Amino acid sequence: MEFEKLVRGEPGQYVASQGALKELPARLSLFQRPVIVTGQVAYAAFVKHYGKEADWSVLFYDRTASHEDMDRLADRARQLGADVIVGIGGGKVMDTSKGVADRLNVELVLVPTLVATCACSTPLLVAYYPDHSFKSIDYCQRSGFMTVVDYDLLIDAPxxxxxxxxxxxxxxxxxxxxxxxxxxxxxxxxxxxxxxxxxxxxxxxxxxxxxxxxxxxxxxxxxxxxxxxxxxxxxxxxxxxxxxxxxxxxxxxxxxxxxxxxxxxxxxxxxxxxxxxxxxxxxxxxxxxxxxxxxxxxxxxxxxxxxxxxxxxxxxxxxxxxxxxxxxxxxxxxxxxxxxxxxxxxxxxxxxxxxxxxxxx
CATH class of the missing domain: 1.20.1090.10 (Dehydroquinate synthase-like - alpha domain)
Structure with missing residues (x-):
């Protein structure tokens, strides 16, 4: 059977509650070097509800969800020794994070900041060209390790x-x-x-x-x-x-x-x-x-x-x-x-x- 035709799993854990971000350090304790992939607006929303700047390395995507940006971020995360990618943001951040984790063959934790798509729970991604036109749907080698859903953060979103x-x-x-x-x-x-x-x-x-x-x-x-x-x-x-x-x-x-x-x-x-x-x-x-x-x-x-x-x-x-x-x-x-x-x-x-x-x- 073709790889993309396989039945695929949702995240290993789906954590959803008010204030769920407060649990993030404990949830990430299994890992040595988490690296965050996010956007400027999404990260500001995260900091507001998390209560402080993240204790882990933070990389910002270029808003394209392109293969080129996934390659760039994967190279940087590899230099940082990432053993888990933590995607924080909307659908394009989720998909970019999946692409980065797939390139590094490491686990993935997704923290959605918008109730805009199901991207935080799917093992596939939508890739665009750098000019933002649609390019392809890519199927990831593994499903996410965890999705962390904080209702307090999400009710505050546009x-x-x-x-x-x-x-x-x-x-x-x-x-x-x-x-x-x-x-x-x-x-x-x-x-x-x-x-x-x-x-x-x-x-x-x-x-x-x-x-x-x-x-x-x-x-x-x-x-x-x-x-x-x-x-x-x-x-x-x-x-x-x-x-x-x-x-x-x-x-x-x-x-x-x-x-x-x-x-x-x-x-x-x-x-x-x-x-x-x-x-x-x-x-x-x-x-x-x-x-x-x-x-x-x-x-x-x-x-x-x-x-x-x-x-x-x-x-x-x-x-x-x-x-x-x-x-x-x-x-x-x-x-x-x-x-x-x-x-x-x-x-x-x-x-x-x-x-x-x-x-x-």
Whole structure:
């Protein structure tokens, strides 16, 4: 079996509580020379809740999550004698840290500072070119040793990243369902059945809890719903991808296509994925589901139409660029149907505009 097709594990330990950062020295006591990989903003958030500067060496990434930066940081961490990499930050820091640990063949501890993706719990990483356009998905040799989740730190993070994390997680169900639609669930491999069931659980929690969670975020109050949502974005969503390699399809392919447009680089990953969900649903003929989701999108701040992306280029020209990137043979639209074309994706984007316009009318 190909390496990337293997069932993969989540972190060896998932530590989640209010004030969990206070336990970090004890959690790292097994190691001699931890080295932190982080970003400037993430590290400031860590220091605020940890209560002081870290006692370990700190390296700052260049915000690209590129192979070039992973190589640079791995060389520096090797010089420092690192026996564990401690990634502190959002998704790109998590993925950069995985790349560094994989290059050094050492253990990995991840401390997320944003509820934006499941990156802190998955044994794969998304790599970009130095210009921030999507490059590849890389599969790590080992899963993380530990993920440390501090709800107090996370409730203090910018709300827009939480919104992004919710939509990125919502995609798990829609992408996985599209891949296996038309197949008898009882005849699917056991791990795929488990992934589908897990994705359904995540969708139920998201649609039920989002309003209460965003209210808690506004009040900066850790509630049971907030904790449940964090664990869903991090651990439940990650479990879907760990059980089956074929779980990503149209929504993430469209996200990757959008990275060719520089205006989208500052839009959170999950918000681009949210738009990709609706495009995928239009592509697969599920317009009733689009109409069902639109009130949820509009109420909670998700992207559901082209002009929300802020792209200045001619719409059809830009859409064609996105669609061509999203439908290259290595992209995940092929998990839905092998022969999906760029023109079909453009048509789906245009059809979404019509559905949204009709719903507003």
């Amino acid at each position: 709300k827009e990243y939480l919104i992004s994390g919710i939509s990125d997680t919502l995609a798990k169900w829609y992408e996985l369902e599209a891949i296996h639609r038309g197949k008898k669930r009882q005849e699917l491999p056991a791990m795929v059945q488990l992934a589908l069931a897990t994705a359904q659980v995540s969708q139920d929690i998201l649609l039920h809890d989002t309003e209460a969670v965003l209210d808690a975020a506004d009040r900066k109050q850790v509630t049971p719903a907030f904790e449940r949502m964090v664990d869903t974005v991090y651990a439940v969503a990650a479990n879907v991808g760990c059980q089956t390699s074929d779980y990503v399809s149209g929504a993430h392919a469209l996200h990757n296509g959008l990275t060719v447009l520089h205006e989208t680089h500052e839009i959170a990953h999950g918000l681009k994925v949210a738009y990709g969900i609706l495009v995928q649903l239009c592509l697969t003929g599920d317009e009733d589901e689009v109409r069902k989701l639109l009130p949820f999108y509009q109420k909670n701040g998700y992207i559901y139409r082209w002009d929300q992306l802020g792209v200045t280029e001619d719409r059809l020209t830009a859409m064609q660029k996105v669609a061509e990137k999203a439908t290259v043979p290595t992209e995940s639209y092929v998990n839905i149907r092998a022969d999906i074309t760029a023109n079909e994706v453009v048509a789906a984007m245009l059809r979404l505009e019509e559905v949204v316009e009709a719903a507003h009318g």
